[in-house]
Amino acid sequence: MITVDRGRYGCVREDDGDGTELITAMRARELGRKSVVVGDRVALVGDVSAAPGALARIVRIGERTSVLRRTADDDDTTPEGRLERVVVANADQLVIVSALADPPPRTGFIDRCLVAAYDADIEPLLCLTKADLAGPEQVLDYYAELDLRHVQVRPGSDLAELRERLAGRISVMVGHSGVGKSTLVNRLVPDALRAVGAVSAIGKGRHTSTSAVALRLPSIGKSRKDPGWIVDTPGIRSFGLAHVSAESLLHGFPDLVEGTLEDQPNCGHTVADNDCKLEAWVEEGRADRRRLDSYRRLLSSRAGELDPRDQQPDNGLSA
Template sequence: MSGRYSDHDVEHYDRPRRRTRPRTKERPTYDDAEDALVVTVDRGRFTLLLDGRTVLAMKARPLGRKGVVVGDLVRVVGDTSGDDGSLARIVEVTPRRTVLRRTADDDDPVERVIVANADQLVVVTALADPEPQPRLIDRALVAAYDAGLQPLLCLTKSDLADPETLLATYRSLGVPWLVTRKGGDLDELRGRLAGRTSVLLGSSGVGKSTLVNALVPDAGRDVGRVNAVTGRGRHTSTSAYLLQLPGDVDGPGGGWIVDTPGIRSFGLAHVQPEHLIEAFPDLDEMTEDCPRGCTHGDDEPECGLDEAVREGQADPLRVQSFRRLLEARSESAY
């Protein structure tokens, strides 16, 4: 072979090697990271509460696609002074106690986490203006049971309609409830919220923001009106927001609430029937002899719930109400 190179100069044919330093397997320990609580999320920026001050932060690149949501307990580094123009970095999300999630539709495989580390889901519904939406209430209850949250039904605008009609539907489920009215006393609600982190969930126009402003006077949440033609409310909250209730967190009147945007759809693709019935220990016990794959619905030929009803061991209304929740899960997203 003639020319500049011989047959033995194979290294001259190789692609030039990149002159970069090899990646180290060592990762920062972030021993100096501080603990903070995520208050709200807005377009890739996270508002945190850290030692009583508000801090703006971004997510560190090593977290990748890991989501950070309202209620998360995180560790942050960088400028945590909270001064104008300062920006900290979230480097770690601590394990979550509970996760409230939904999907856009029942056939949507992508789950959307709404809030982390909550204790209670307060389903807010108006008795009139707008009219109650039982299917949406059922779906919210399913999400609460699946997430391991204590549900609470909060009925607003009782000065416009009698709550008994709606309450009769949910008594057999044993769902705690309370009734409020415009300008009424909220001491009972404050008692239910004390010492807990509660998520307020409901459709637009039911009075969530009005309740929040009454519970946290300096919250300043926008209040909307119901459209007289469509009967639906206007979205006034655009993102979930965590607020501290007045008072000592460990004493009377303390706690946290999360005001969420009004919902018009609530997919439950992530909820499995066997997980849902675990929220009803008395009924779950009666399904031990069910055939493999039994969903415990009305169309199951050998479901243990039917046998328990026939033998008088189960309340028929409670079984019917549970199956209504199952049906709500299998229907199209509201």
């Protein structure tokens, strides 16, 4: 299932090479309350002809290999925090799109995405845009201790390395406003507008840009390799993490994990935990102070505390 708009689901057959035959479907009653999300593999019955006006029914949802979730808020004691949404099913890569300048990289956002990716067992890929405006050194330095794969893009650069990383996979693209995600999606899938146009036909007119849309990447040259899919997420501006336990938050910070091994089992790793071994770990230079600060910001945000961070970007990086 590649797109959803007001109760109408757009589906393509896995064996439809170009993914041009968009079958419109609705949920069958037997699905009960189970939600169908973009990326789901579904079984259809009824009119699967993809002809204008044809309507099929989704009768079954295939077992999901991964589930990328988010909440509107970080704090699970608020209604927004309890409202958990599955963003995409069956993705195997999360492409975190961040500009190197204008707007400056927000490592806090990237860290959040990393937590969501590791929690969902999806491999992250950092995609640094606007490489014509600034170099990647500061961001890469911040992530130096992580084995984080990354690519850089600039206007007119060939996207071969990125395409290589996207080939054969289902990749979700996330990024905050202005980082150049739409520009990139349009470069990767030059007829994305047409694809989204086809989507809007499902819901009689307007395309609601809040939900995710899966787009099949075009084959390049004579290669027979599956170029993969990207899932654009136009409406996602935040990645609330209320569904991730405080313990699992640490998975987004593999560079800190070793520093917690000697901690008391009940240590919360916050500033208030006086005996927290992470403090010494950082002082000994075994991890970057900024990484610990970022982890603690997420911990406090999850606990419903106000974000204490200074709004000033430091060293060109913004938390």
